[in-house]
Amino acid sequence: MVLLPPAVRSVAQGTVNAYNYSSDKNITAGKGAVVSAHPLASHAGLEMLKKGGNAVDAAIATQWALAVVYPGAGNIGGGGFMVARLAGNKTIALDYREMAPGKAHRDMYLDSAGNAIAEKSLNGHLSGGVPGTVAGLFAAHQYARLPMKVLIQPAIDLAEHGFVITANEARGLNNNQDDFKKYSTLPSAFVKEAGWKAGDTLIQRDLAQTLMRIRDKGQKGFYEGKTAALIVDEMKRGNGLISLEDLKNYKAKFRKPLEFDYKGYHIIGMPMPSSGGLLTNQLLKMIEPFDIGAMGFETSSSVQLMVEAERRAYADRAKYMGDDDFIKVPVDALRSDRYLKYRMKDYVPDRAGSSKITRPGILPGYESEETTHLSVLDKEGNAVAVTTTLNNTYGSRTVIGGAGFILNDEMDDFSAKPGSPNLYGALGGKANAIAPGKRMLSAMSPTVVLKNNKPFLVLGTPGGTTIPTSVFQTLVDILDFKMTTSDAVNQPKFHHQWLPDRIDIEKGFPEETAEGLKKMGYTLYQRGQIGRTEVIKVLPDGKLEAVADHRGDDGAAGW
DSSP states (O other): OOOOHHHHHHHHSSSSSSSSSSOOOEESSEEEEEEESSSSHHHHHHHHHTTOOHHHHHHHHHHHHHHHHHHTTTOOEEEEEEEEETTTTEEEEEEEBOOTTTTTTTTTOOTSSSBHHHHHHHSSGGGGBBBOHHHHHHHGGGGGOOOOOHHHHHHHHHHHHHHOOOOOHHHHHTTHHHHHHOOSSOOOTOOTTTTOOOTTTEOOOOEEEEOOOOOOOTTTHHSSHHHHHHHHHHHHHHHHOHHHHHHOOOOOOOOOOOEEEETTTEEEEEEBBSSSSHHHHHHHHHHHHSHHHHHTTOOOHHHHHHHHHHHHHHHHHHHHHSSSSTTTHHHHTTTOOOHHHHHHHHHHTTTTTTTOOOOOOOOOOOOOOEEEEEEEETTTOOOEEEEEEHHHHHHHHBBBBTTTBBBGGGGSSBBTTTTOOTTTOOOOGGGGGTTTOBBBBBBBOOEEEEETTEEEEEEEOOOTTTTHHHHHHHHHHHSSSSHHHHHHHHOEEEOOOSSOSEEEEOOTHHHHHHHHHHHOOEEEEEOOOOOOOOOEEEESSSSEEOOOOSSOOOEEOOO
């Protein structure tokens, strides 16, 4: 018998074996549940619940672990948002979105003729914003119970001693080998000359050392000292902008959650600089006067109603939404009943609208696709929804030399030029223009739903601009169509974002519905998967149902 060292033993024989594991897509639990993009991360969170931690502990541990086992989007080099409803009725909205570096400026991605250069904002050192994830986890920690050293340890073990990668992970790493070499100045753990295959073990020793510095020195172990120096050295080698001052000055911010009622349910979402909460609010309230439940799931009439709401909300997003610390976003006006009724005034059943005609609304008295989501709910009624991102898959593809983590490419979420589309085809205007210290507009939509003033649903998804529409659809599926949680998560999704003027549909979208929409005058576009929704639902008997999306390696865990 070979006696493994304690740290290796914890990885091999802990809550789940990192060298031999599988994904549970649907579990029912009595004491607590976690669902995330990777089963090892979900089990890291579950381990904290079993140690006496609450849902915030579990969410923090899950995020640390995702930074190791899900490098395409899990991160310490990006940012995100947390929405929570804690036992005792306290609601939280925590913003740890990335920020533009101090040397950033409005026209930094334009050529001499004033045209946007997409490459500069998408790949490499210049595309990175100041990371916020580490600051966000420490800000959230005040609501946790266990020491941060305990919460981060599973991630350290997974980085130092490795974990077995899946076929999906191998494919993702292989597809980006050339980019990792092109946009990084030093070798990294993600490059394997012979190529990756399912069953290989990914060991990330530089990342383990970075996580240990955070464990031992707290937030300063990332934003100051050796790790900060490694980040700045990488910026200098690759002509990036992030400075020691940018890192030291980064702050996560608690904001007032965006809350509203829909058909007897109370919904808690994220405010600016995420457009997700406001879009979800607009979408649900625009369809509320209609009996969509009677129309049926993914019929041509129900899809058309939802698409026309999406068209109008995304037109408003392009004109009015951005970082509320820099520009005045007219949130109350945009979500007022009067305004939303006016927005749907020209909606005609069975006839396609037009984005050439449907512009952003005139207000009375106007003053990314690779993201990851996790949901946690514990026996005490603490509900936590977290969405984090690097923006594009593997972010900027720049690995910080000696630190082992990937830098985001979130600068692409700014409007490089008014009217110029970003990676996801979303248009933006002056409200989302680049400015030093500003946070770029996001579509992330971590959401908590209350029923009778108690947690009922915790949900969210990755997917760039498709995030709010996927959350919208999932809510309508459960609240209006009374679908099972599994069906609401896994049935084909659709999406419309004003421009381009088309309905994106997933494989498996009902053919009869598609034909009906075409007859109304819509253009349909079949694309790859839309999002990876993670949902926890409280069942009538009080038990927790956690559902992980079948579109990826996502996993649910509970006890």
